[in-house]
Amino acid sequence: MIDFKRSTLELIEMGEGLTVEFKRTIDSPFKIARTLASFANTSGGVLLVGIADNRSTVGIKSELRELQKLERACGELVEKELLVRCKTVMLGMSKILRIEIDESEEKPHYAINEKGDRIIYVRARDKSVPTNRLMLPGEGDAATDKLLASRPVKNLLNHLKHHDSITEKDFSNLINVSVKRATRLLHDLTERGIILKRGSGKGALYSLKLVK
Template identity: 30%
Template structure:
């Protein structure tokens, strides 16, 4: 990637496919961004970019790369190895470019407080994936037709989605008088069948007709 291409990406600002940092101050947090991109649609992580998108570079960028690579290797499960390159800006400053592909091994996760936590990219943010998002990511890797019986709970769901643009898991469970587990299984199956789409959110995911 050329300096012109990096500058163009930085000027566009952070988004679904782009995240940039000035330096590797908190590698465990940056690892979450890498996981989120690998679990979603891939993208670029740029180190040495100011908050306003200025490509100023980072001093001794090799040290930052060493620290981040160590975190990637030790924290991310299953193992993930994004491609990387260094673009010199001056004699002492450079930009690190990590290219993250949508992973065939997704969902990737990190262990935090002895719990598996995964992340997905939503617009310009990386958020923790719910159990439903995790399951959908895992099962979407295997392309196969998903069949379901259109019963009473599905009818109640479709009626609710004609009256409102989206619904949460808790709302559906209440409307259909289902346990949270059964409501979750139903929504996951309908997403996998391409009837619904899921919109990950930090508080509660939203489900809408596709």
């Protein structure tokens, strides 16, 4: 979870990741909507506008234009509507927008794309990735809810937010059980549509289930 007490300079030094993203400018309200929704659906985060991917400070030219596009993203292009905290930070002579998004208690939030499609996005490392379903306690049957609330599954989903995939052996090490037991749990989660299996045998990989 993001520590909002960190200074903007500390966040820039950390670099982009699960809870931090840089943008030179808000070039598209649709793209920013994806970022905002993915932060809200995962662990919260900070979006810094006026910072390049290489961490250099480029600043923003028009605060009003950036805020107008941000307002459209929050108010029109994310469902349910998101409330974000936005403040201006001066780094030398450059003006930066710091946008903070809490992990939402009302997830999932959908980002609306240019075609009008409603898509759920989550964070995976430093990217906002689409998923066809965000499984939440209380949403499925009793057995699925019990699985989602278990520590092994929570550890797995947290791992997959940081990494693209996991093997059966790595999962067994992650939750400290036998490979056989870990494999059985992964298969159960796959059958319930919570994760996606790619490949077969010992080379099988499991990842968040993405939209094709």
